[in-house]
Amino acid sequence: MTVSRTLRSTWLWAALGLVGSLLIAYASPRAVPDPAVHWWYVPAVPAGRGVSLGLVYAGMAALSAGWLGLGRSLPSRRGLLLIAAAWALPLALAPPLFSRDVYSYLAQGTILHLGHSPYHSAPEVLAGLGRPRVLDAVSPFWRGTTAPYGPLFLGLVSLIVGGVGSRLVAGVLLIRLVELIGVVLLASAVPRLTRALGTDTRRGLWLALLSPLMMLQLISAGHNDVLMVGLMAAGVAIALAGRPLTGIALCALAATVKVPALAGVLFIAAAWARAETSRAQRTRFLLAAGAITIAVLGAVTALTGAGVDWLSTSLFSTPAKVRLALTPATAVGYTIASLLRDAGVTTTGRGLEGALGLVATGLTALAGLVMLWRVRVVTMVASLGAFLLLAAVAGPALWPWYLEWGLALIAAVRWAQRSALLPAAIVVAAFVVKPNGILGLPRPTAPAVLAVYAAAGLAIWIGHRRRAIGGDRQPPASGAGSGDTAPAAMTSTASSALTGG
Secondary structure (H helix, E strand, O other), X not given: OHHHHHHHHHHHHHHHHHHHHHHHHHHHHHHOOOOOOOOOOOOOOOOOHHHHHHHHHHHHHHHHHHHHHHOOOOOOHHHHXXXXXXXXXXXXXXXXXXXXXXHHHHHHHHHHHOXXXXXXXXXXXXXXXXXXXXXXXXXXXXXXXXXXXXXXHHHHXXXXXXXXXXXXXXXXXXXXXXXXXHHHHHHHHHHHHHHHHOOOHXXXXXXXXXXXXXXXXXXXXXXXXHHHHHHHHHHHHHHHOOOHHHHHHHHHHHHOOOHHHHHHHHHHHHHHHHOOOOHHHHHHHHHHHHHHHHHHHHHHHHHHOOOHHHOOOHHXXXXXXXXXXXXXXXXXXXXXXXXXXXXXXXXOHHHHXXXXXXXXXXXXXXXXXXXXXXXXXXXXXXXXXXHHHHHHHHXXXXXXXXXXXXXXXXXXXXXXXXOOHHHXXXXXXXXXXXXXXXXXOOXXXXXXXXXXXXXXXXXXXXXXXXXXXXXXXXXXOOOOOOOOOOOHHHOOOOHHHHOOO
């Protein structure tokens, strides 16, 4: 009777999430009117934008409630994957919400397809290249900005453009199809990671794959971060399975989608090099890792014809063009500048925010070096995930979907699976961007944002202290709780990878 009741509860929560996904998909064509793009379907009712927008928010709430409820009565791994597919499909066929970045992808891919460099030419050049319709779909804010993405992704979009031309709806759907490859890779990698760490596979999938952050800010919005994350997580999982050099190659490939995945290369290399027993073996492994990374980056760059300019300052300067209250450096700078102005001190808030951003970047780099120095094979997943979260938060602009960089790995770690704060934070993050892609927190809300960050930091510190006092340390990987033994890579050295062992 109890099992039957639990099963019924599970599928009721799954059904609620599906209703939410369907509501969002149904109402979205009218919820965010788009004069440049007419979607392949438009519902006859409701006719009003306000009602449609209300249905989208109702769908978001239902999806989030279904996800939270599902976390209390998790089905099998297969059941979770079926639910993830059912929730994602309507969103993958609906108009993009929460961002117009996917149209920027199409514009940059079009520039590359026409023989120009998207790292030198911004989308505005399309007006003179006979593609004004593509340009019209790009957000005006980004029309004068060069591409901050890697050559693999833009090369794939260039191929899509070669097939669909200026047909924007078809282009968006095909880009989503490419990015769903990342979702599939993540669905395969998370169980491998949880088995290696001896944690709960179902909870890991629930956190990484089915969350509102994934469904709304990545799949619905069509962001390419999910492709990067899927490749990187696959690389980490393969490294833990005893093939660190293959894992490094996959992480390098992920970096040709977005550069943050290079952190995966560094952490895998550092962890396995430290496992070596001699300096000669360590040097040999690091040289092999470096050679593989350069080979992958060079091969992708050459095959796509994008040139080496993708490794330029635009990768970092482009995100910095937008100032968000959600970004800690911006929030602190804005708050301090406001207090100084209230005290009669003349100051430039933007300059202060920029200076604090540089400080945050420096501190992040320093923290990354410390993590690399201390990383071990058995702590690599947690360390890499924590660094990626830190890099997202301390970067020049914090958009909620950036959190998935680290969440995809942290989801396999024991403390994250036990956290009550993390699911709540995920739901909040999924709601802070409005369906039209505008952050729902204007800069004057910076002091309130800082207060929330302080409260969250205090809760994390208290939780850490309680785990430390209670001796709740994550044990070395032993497969406990998964029924599997730890992979050989968790106990072997990197030299075995070089010798074919």
